[in-house]
Amino acid sequence: MFPLVPNLISEELNLIVALLIGIAFGFILEQAGFSSSRKLAGVFYGYDFTVLRVFFTAGVTAMSGVIILGYLGWLDTDFMYINPTFMQAAVLGGVIMGFGFIIGGFCPGTSVCGMAIGKIDAMVFVGGGLIGVFVYGELYPWFEGITNADAMGPLRIFDSLGMSQGLFAFALIAMAVGAFIATTVIERKVDPDGPAKEFNAATHRLAGLAVLAVGAVLVFLPDYKERMLTAVSDTQYLETHPVKEMTADELAFRLIDRDPRVSVIDVRAAADFASLSLPGAVNIEPRQVFQKEYSELLGQRHTRKVFVSSDEAEARKAALIARHLGYENVYVLCGGIDRFVAQIIMNTPSTADEPCRFQRAAYDPQTAVPPHDELRQAKDTERFRTKASVAMQAMIKEAKQKSVKPVKIVKKVAGGC
Amino acid sequence: MKTTYMNPYLAGFLLGLTLLATIVITGRGLGASGALKSAVVAAVNTVAPQHAHESKFYAENLRSLHENPLKAWLVFEVLGVVIGGFLSGVVSDRLAFVTEKGPRITSTMRLGFALIGGLLFGLGAQFARGCTSGAALSGMAVLSTGGIITMMAIFGTGYAIAYFFRRLWI
Incomplete structure (x- = not known):
């Protein structure tokens, strides 16, 4: 049963895996256009919703995969790293990063990607990111309290909302598809020559329906362990x-x-x-x-x-x-x-x-x-x-x-x- | 210079499969800002080792990271991102030293804002224990409450303040 790392893959091999995964990650980000700050910022001004499309599709794909593999018993979800929840720090950090996104036009992953193809603004952003970490490190005594306040552990969103995992997954997929449709309409109004011009309506409609169908199936897939229990x-x-x-x-x-x-x-x-x-x-x-x-x-x-x-x-x-x-x-x-x-x-x-x-x-x-x-x-x-x-x-x-x-x-x- | 990009939904699907493979193989998600942290911890530890051991932030990270902070999973992953991004740039003929900016600002201004934005992102990622990749995207994949809240905070703030910074981009 997966994941392989704690027991089957050594620390050194894991670093090679990291490098290979990073190559795939970087290649896809660049192919999607995430090396361009103008394209990234477009999501906030309506002229280019690529970020939302790529981001939501990726999140929903990975989430569905995790649920399906968990149901089949191939992935031990108890061993999966669930980002722990620290309520105040999650909100504060997110707000600061929201400012960083609008002002800087990148996020850390995309700036590294932009840097790789020679974007000077991306290189400066990476430099700024290093300074940001350094500032945090130096001021840590002041930040430590709020960073560690409200420790709630590896909380899952569906538990927080009191619904089943599958139902939440379906709701998220439905939201994603709804957002895809709405943003495409907006984008066509703001910039008739934007990326949405290229889309083949029939293919996209079909893909949207397929994704919703997968989502509907997820509602009925409990985790393998939960199913046994x-x-x-x-x-x-x-x-x-x-x-x-x-x-x-x-x-x-x-x-x-x-x-x-x-x-x-x-x-x-x-x-x-x-x-x-x-x-x-x-x-x-x-x-x-x-x-x-x-x-x-x-x-x-x-x-x-x-x-x-x-x-x-x-x-x-x-x-x-x-x-x-x-x-x-x-x-x-x-x-x-x-x-x-x-x-x-x-x-x-x-x-x-x-x-x-x-x-x-x-x-x-x-x-x-x-x-x-x-x-x-x-x-x-x-x-x-x-x-x-x-x-x-x-x-x-x-x-x-x-x-x-x-x-x-x-x-x-x-x-x- | 060609500027055709991959269909965003296809790119998202492939990115999702990459993230899923990461979770299946390693049990953890993707990330980026963690590599910046490793780099800063390593730099401080080299330049001022005594400070690094006395200051709580660096000391804690030196303990939890490898004895060599650069021998970390995310550092290798981000090295991969550089290689992968470069390869994609070669394939699609997009390699060029340029500064991208909105039509109403100068390049110098753009670089100044990029520095401030990077600084804020690096800072915010420390609070939220991850950035758009590690907290928001990977958090969404494993349905972490904290990750999804951070995601909503990033994009919510972005939309809330976009109007005031419109001169930078449109």
């Missing part, structure tokens, strides 16, 4: 997709036996995990099951991966996700930690074993075990649990004292302009 939250899905189960007794036996072929995956919140966890358990919340860093642990074919949560429901979801991702030998702990604590650790005498959640219908105590066997079995179980209670308590205490929880190393993609 929603699917496994559905009771019906859970009932039709059974997962192998392990009883508290079996798990306790294997743990006490120090069976190396069993891994306990605890899917509860970190705080619950910290207060009580089974020996050797690893804390992986359901949506983290997707992450690459756990693939080694979850990918051990011959190890039983026992998913546990408080009451088994969450564990079932995580186990299904794991199985869907291709991990084998996935189990859920019957009754979850709660029952494990009651039956094994506290050894509360209980009359009968409740079946696992989705076995209830098939379970018939009358036919399950003959009465005398059942009695013998109950006695065996009781004996085992009395021993197991002591052993487990000791093991949990021991594990807590060691408490060398594996440090999670999450490689994050660096970004920013």
